[in-house]
Amino acid sequence: MTDETTAAETMWEGRFIKMVKQGKWEYASRCRGIGAAVIVAITDADEVILVQQYRVPLGRACLELPAGLIGDVEAGEPLQDAARRELEEETGYRAGVIEPLGIFHSSPGMVSEGFTLVRARDLVKVGPGGGDAEEDIVVHVVPRADLPAFVAQKRAEGLAMDVKLLLLLADTLLA
Numbered sequence: 001m002t003d004e005t006t007a008a009e010t011m012w013e014g015r016f017i018k019m020v021k022q023g024k025w026e027y028a029s030r031c032r033g034i035g036a037a038v039i040v041a042i043t044d045a046d047e048v049i050l051v052q053q054y055r056v057p058l059g060r061a062c063l064e065l066p067a068g069l070i071g072d073v074e075a076g077e078p079l080q081d082a083a084r085r086e087l088e089e090e091t092g093y094r095a096g097v098i099e100p101l102g103i104f105h106s107s108p109g110m111v112s113e114g115f116t117l118v119r120a121r122d123l124v125k126v127g128p129g130g131g132d133a134e135e136d137i138v139v140h141v142v143p144r145a146d147l148p149a150f151v152a153q154k155r156a157e158g159l160a161m162d163v164k165l166l167l168l169l170a171d172t173l174l175a
Helices: 079-091 144-156 163-173
Strands: 009-013 017-022 025-030 035-041 047-055 060-064 067-070 093-104 115-125 138-143
Touching (some): 035 047, 035 079, 035 093, 035 163, 060 163, 079 115
Antiparallel strands (some): 017 025, 035 067, 093 115
């Protein structure tokens, strides 16, 4: 039997994630089929909206694109609704249009989770952001031209960098 045809066995399950063994592979998976939306939000002034928040697995703050779970508040929640809700909650910006760009996997050798990347357009600032009562999110609105220097500054301050920032840094990293 190959790993592809071996039945998956749940080794441990918590509220949000579970550890699975399938053949020789061990990986983490989200419970209840919940997905995630990652939001690329660029203002009309060509500024990127980023969030900074403490991430327990990293033991430090991380600079990220805004993101959130789909269906964790309401089962069957549409992608666009979840992305709008998360963007406004985390950043204080409301999107007029949410455009899906595709499903991506950031660490497919270790986790089964994928995320849907979306582009938020027609942004309007409607609140302070910062997340819900359990979150402590710092919002950064950075001119796209200044992003490489901003990321370097935050890295020097000790922040971790989410892999999804590569989307916005590719031109400068590959130049």
